[in-house]
Amino acid sequence: MANTEMQWAWPKADAHRDWSQPAGDDPHTLYDMLMQSVERFGDHPCFGWIQEKGMGRVNLSYLEFSSLVDSVARGFVSKGLIGGERIALITDNCIEWAASAYAANRLGAAYTGMYTHQHGSEWKFIIDDSSPTIIIVANTGVLDRLSANLSDKAEDWPSGGVILLGEEEANELPPEGVEVENWSAFISASRTAPALERPRSDHNSLASLIYTSGTTGNPKGVMLSNWNLLSNVVAVQSVFEIYVGDRNAAFLPWAHSFGSTFDLHYMLRSGVHINLISDLRRIADECQVIKPHCMLAVPRVWNKFHDRVNAQFQTSGFKRFMSGQANLYSAKRIRKSGIDCDAVPAKGFSDKLFDTLVWKKVRARFGGNLRFALSGAAALSPDIAGFIQKVGFTIYEGYGLTETSPLVSANGWMGKGKSRLHTVGQPISGVKIKIDTSVWDDPDNPDDGEIIVYGPNVMQGYWNNPEATADVMTDDGGFRTGDLGRLSDDGYLSITGRVKSQFKLENGKYVSPAPLEENLKLSPLVEQCVLDGRNRKHTYLIIHPNKEAMEPALKASGLILSGDWTEICSDAAVRSWLLDELREKAMEKPTWKGFEKPDAIILDAEEWSTDNDLLTPSLKVKLRNLMSRHEEEINSLN
Known part of the structure; x- marks a missing residue:
């Protein structure tokens, strides 16, 4: 190929073809x-x-x-x-x-x-x-x-x-x-x-x-x-x-x-x-x-990018002013366009000026050429996606599981201007989704149910484990994902939680912790967190705080501190301060409902990792191990 500039490698596949096997020039292996x-x-x-x-x-x-x-x-x-x-x-x-x-x-x-x-x-x-x-x-x-x-x-x-x-x-x-x-x-x-x-x-x-x-x-x-x-x-x-x-x-x-x-x-x-x-x-x-x-990355990478950029914006009054203006103009431009996820070029003198003086420098951190980004493996906060769009990057979120090879749906693949925040787009070609509402009985969300996936991407089964395979496969060949979601009338999928991670409070209200945990991680004070509350009147938090952000914030609060980091995290006054801080500044409507807000907090000074057996190799929290680690403190909560 003599000239490959801005050329796609292959023709787009026909969305309506037979996807059960390779066709035409499709590779077989x-x-x-x-x-x-x-x-x-x-x-x-x-x-x-x-x-x-x-x-x-x-x-x-x-x-x-x-x-x-x-x-x-x-x-x-x-x-x-x-x-x-x-x-x-x-x-x-x-x-x-x-x-x-x-x-x-x-x-x-x-x-x-x-x-x-x-x-x-x-x-x-x-x-x-x-x-x-x-x-x-x-x-x-x-x-x-x-x-x-x-x-x-x-x-x-x-x-x-x-x-x-x-x-x-x-x-x-x-x-x-x-x-x-x-x-x-x-x-x-x-x-x-x-x-x-x-x-x-x-x-x-x-x-x-x-x-x-x-x-x-x-x-x-x-x-x-x-x-x-x-x-x-x-x-x-x-x-x-x-x-x-x-x-x-x-x-x-x-x-x-x-x-x-x-x-x-x-x-x-x-x-x-x-x-x-x-x-x-x-x-x-x-x-x-x-x-x-x-560039492809998990939400943790995009979250840290967001935190570091915003921390830089706060280092001087001049930077706060310039970033504030850049935010103002980019938000106005994107809102006027009505476009989610896709980069929207700056328009007008002031918008272009602040884009050049602020956002262009941020884009340069990734080399200055980035035009496509995809986030997957966990939920991406809409706030983070919106921030990255302001920076001038196109970022799409995909949804899938190992058992589905992995992609089930994504924003972006349907074409420019068709992505939608608060969703993971539409199912990709060849893939169909059903929502089984029978597994979920939340009267406040009657359209939510378990996502069942059908298509050529669904695994052949679990190796040497026919019992586990039978547990997740339906009689008609669908894969039960264990994820809760809903489909819009025009086919956009929203993920609302995990079937097994949902819990019911004593008042009968259901809580889906995953999106709330991701929302809390937007706070610079929170490095890792888990929200729970099963069999309790109220929810509670277990948090591994960001030490670099916490120490100066605590000092500015006027709290008198003593001891090492572990002792600080065990201090009741510190825990109370952080809970109040998060309830006031991080737990905002409509993301958080009143009954979802915690009334207690446990701080863990040690980072959760694979070494202490609190994370899986793919960096998911081992909830059972974390709960066992803090069992005494959890039992002492009112």
């Missing part, structure tokens, strides 16, 4: 999709990454990446991997992760991604359950932990052994008889291995086995076929402002379905130059170099 992209974008940059701290970015073309994939596939064959088997990956996003996943797919095998920060016991469960033939691990530290948690019998380990990324020699070795080979030696040997057979092409074969990090019990392995994943990709190809040769900033973990389907597979389908972020603490700094056109 992930590897097939890759080869179509290689044929079209061969010499274009495919991946960019920083090999070591302080070094420049290294780039690999689509053609070079496909060559690496084939080398890895030959190496896998030499280690005994065949179609129908699996590989396991315990690495962060890297070129080796992508090459291994696509190499396995070429052979008709599936990949299972895990997080490097997961507990070793979870690795053991997933490996024992999925029985991979080969494991690829990030470094010697991961291998040490793996060796400490897996069996000391060689026959219980993958028969193809372990591939260790990097050049360091292993510290703790697996049992004798389990081969450990460094990546460079593996690749060197694979380049001279025998030629491969023709790629597998079964669109129904298992492509990915993703283990959901459930907040209770062991994770479940979600079986996603090639067409499960590809139907998601094809349904929204060439509908967003993502063009051939665009650059993205990729940091969503590929072990998560949102990250793998859209920050990897979808970008490869779209001819994008995928740039890996090497340090999640320096996303904005690396974006200065990458200058991305598109």
Whole structure:
């Protein structure tokens, strides 16, 4: 392609076609999709990454990446991997992760991604359950932990052994008889291995086995076929402002379905130059170099962006004035346009002036070229979405689950000007939604019910777990999401909570905590929070406060403080002050109803993380563990 500027990679798919299987030139497997992209974008940059701290970015073309994939596939064959088997990956996003996943797919095998920060016991469960033939691990530290948690019998380990990324020699070795080979030696040997057979092409074969990090019990392995994943990709190809040769900033973990389907597979389908972020603490700094056109992130990233920008606006009277004027003019312009989510260009002298003096500088934090952003994996606050639109970015929210590959619906794909705040858009092509109101009996919200999803994106089931599969699948092939929602007359979906997280107060009123918790996180004082109140007259909060914001706010309040941070968080006066502060400034109508506002608060000085077993690897709160941690305090509440 000689001129790729602002060109979509492929024609838009027909929304009314048969979506049960590939049609026409649709790819049948992930590897097939890759080869179509290689044929079209061969010499274009495919991946960019920083090999070591302080070094420049290294780039690999689509053609070079496909060559690496084939080398890895030959190496896998030499280690005994065949179609129908699996590989396991315990690495962060890297070129080796992508090459291994696509190499396995070429052979008709599936990949299972895990997080490097997961507990070793979870690795053991997933490996024992999925029985991979080969494991690829990030470094010697991961291998040490793996060796400490897996069996000391060689026959219980993958028969193809372990591939260790990097050049360091292993510290703790697996049992004798389990081969450990460094990546460079593996690749060197694979380049001279025998030629491969023709790629597998079964669109129904298992492509990915993703283990959901459930907040209770062991994770479940979600079986996603090639067409499960590809139907998601094809349904929204060439509908967003993502063009051939665009650059993205990729940091969503590929072990998560949102990250793998859209920050990897979808970008490869779209001819994008995928740039890996090497340090999640320096996303904005690396974006200065990458200058991305598109970026996918979870709400936590957008929330922090909002907080940091607004904190900068408060550092001087001049900045407060300038940002206030920029807010005023951008809000007026967007309100007049009647457009949600899409960026609306500045109009008029004053609007353009403040856009240049304020918002343009904010946009420059992400390199100055960002035209498309997508938020997923959790609810995005409409206030945050509105702020990002004022900045001048287009941002859409998508909804989905691992079991739906993941995308069910999204704003943006229907076309410019058709997105709607307080919704997650309309179901994507091929997907249908029903609302089962029989599971929910809130008289104040009679149209709410459990969301049931139908379509080619619905999983094949849970691996080795037919009972769990039967629990979530309807007789007519629908997937019970466990999410509460409602559909508008014109097909827009709104998410109102989780079936299992809803609770009823003693007065009979139902509370859906998820949107209220997301709303509270807009306060700079709140880092993490949970709202509960089941079997009580009133709700209560458990909060891990933002120390950097809390300490100066407490000092300004005139409270006399003593002790360390843990003692401050235990101080009754501090808790009372924060509760009053949040009730007055954060819990506003119509988001909060009177009966939803808490009458008590518990402050937790320690950040909730995977290390203290209060978060899942995908950063969801383990509610049972948190409640157990604060059981005595909860029981003491009036």
